[in-house]
Amino acid sequence: MRILVVEDEARLRDQLQAALEEAGYAVDTVADGELAHFVGSTEACDAVVLDLGLPQLDGLSVLRRWRAEEVAMPVLILTARDAWHEKVAGMDAGADDYLAKPFRMEELLARLRALLRRASGAASAVLEISGVSLDTRTARVSLDGAPVKLTGHEYRVLSYLMHHAGAVVSRTELIEHIYAQDYDRDSNTVEVFIRRLRTKLGDAFIVTERGLGYRVGEPCA
């Protein structure tokens, strides 16, 4: 899962990046509205954390422009405390949730999980598919009840696949959502991670659709 953080204050931006990366996300950070709009429109982000007070182009405008362009990813807005009018304006502009500053990092993480969960249509924080269960709160994975140790990138690959259970996910899609920034690789990084996951979770769990990509769970019609 790849998150775009839009925050002008360097200190908070770094904190956000650190916390999100620690939680297992790929993180892009951006400091001004213009760039935020560009990255959000161009890159394949799964969610956005958007501060409203920004130089260049303020957060609300960015959000409105995204929505006007049908950029649909969930957006979590950060507002100053007590600025309830900003909250209202934000929700009207198409925000999916908001959080008043100052806030607890854990709360932000929890809300973000909720947004991502909703976006993927899952009801629970624990995804389970044919014996493999993935807890999005603790980033822990188990196979038939037995805990499985995954590395950071292995977890991201698996998490993305399981959030899109039943769908065929192409190599490019995986790369875009698993790495921040632009990351062109001509090599077979994805295949290697698929391999590593298969040795840990059993060969049959991840199905390959030749010429298309990989799939987890029953194909959706």
Place this chain on the structure above:
Amino acid sequence: MRILVVEDEARLRDQLQAALEEAGYAVDTVADGELAHFVGSTEACDAVVLDLGLPQLDGLSVLRRWRAEEVAMPVLILTARDAWHEKVAGMDAGADDYLAKPFRMEELLARLRALLRRASGAASAVLEISGVSLDTRTARVSLDGAPVKLTGHEYRVLSYLMHHAGAVVSRTELIEHIYAQDYDRDSNTVEVFIRRLRTKLGDAFIVTERGLGYRVGEPCA
């Protein structure tokens, strides 16, 4: 364990700070309600000692605001003797315990220990994990029955880890809960204390989860 002390009277505030530090806690002190609210909302404190009579913003309001924001840490309220209505109001506002002034420092320490224990879900005042036992009353540690001498910070690190047994604790989290005030270190202070604990308690006791942090005891599901 990091405690926030909110008390406007300088003399008592200093006494509290001294006693708590001697008991092995990291202590932040704050003299007025506004600041108290800010610190409590922002910093990672494990418990609060809150005087009700405060300038700016009184203690009850601070507490209510925290609870409204879902700031959940245990709060121990200090009230004037015989002000039973304050006690009732305090409990209603979300206090976890109260203590009438004047009080014995030992009683405050005992009540605080009880709060911290409850918060971490422990039943006893002595935490024991795979041969290592930590007595929260005396701040003494032993390994397989044999007493182990720890320094102040070593004790705090170990105590925090054992209060969160089974959970992975990140370096940042440790730093936040072990030092009062803001304390940004770019160096590997935490690793060093982990090392020192490992040499005293055995290498296997503290497990490292690469890229995430450290853990003590069996991973919780």
Place this chain on the structure above:
DNA sequence: CCGGCTGTTAATCCGCTGTTAATCGCCGCA
């Protein structure tokens, strides 16, 4: 002034990552 506690620096180790390359196997085609 001494000794222990702290925190910093720096050398080293080790697991993760991504690359290369060899092999496999599916599929189309003759």
Place this chain on the structure above:
DNA sequence: TGCGGCGATTAACAGCGGATTAACAGCCGG
């Protein structure tokens, strides 16, 4: 049915960065 090609699989390895560890320097209290 056999062959060739291409995509997928798999193993092996080198570089990097996080983690470990030792050694030292500053500080504080006695």
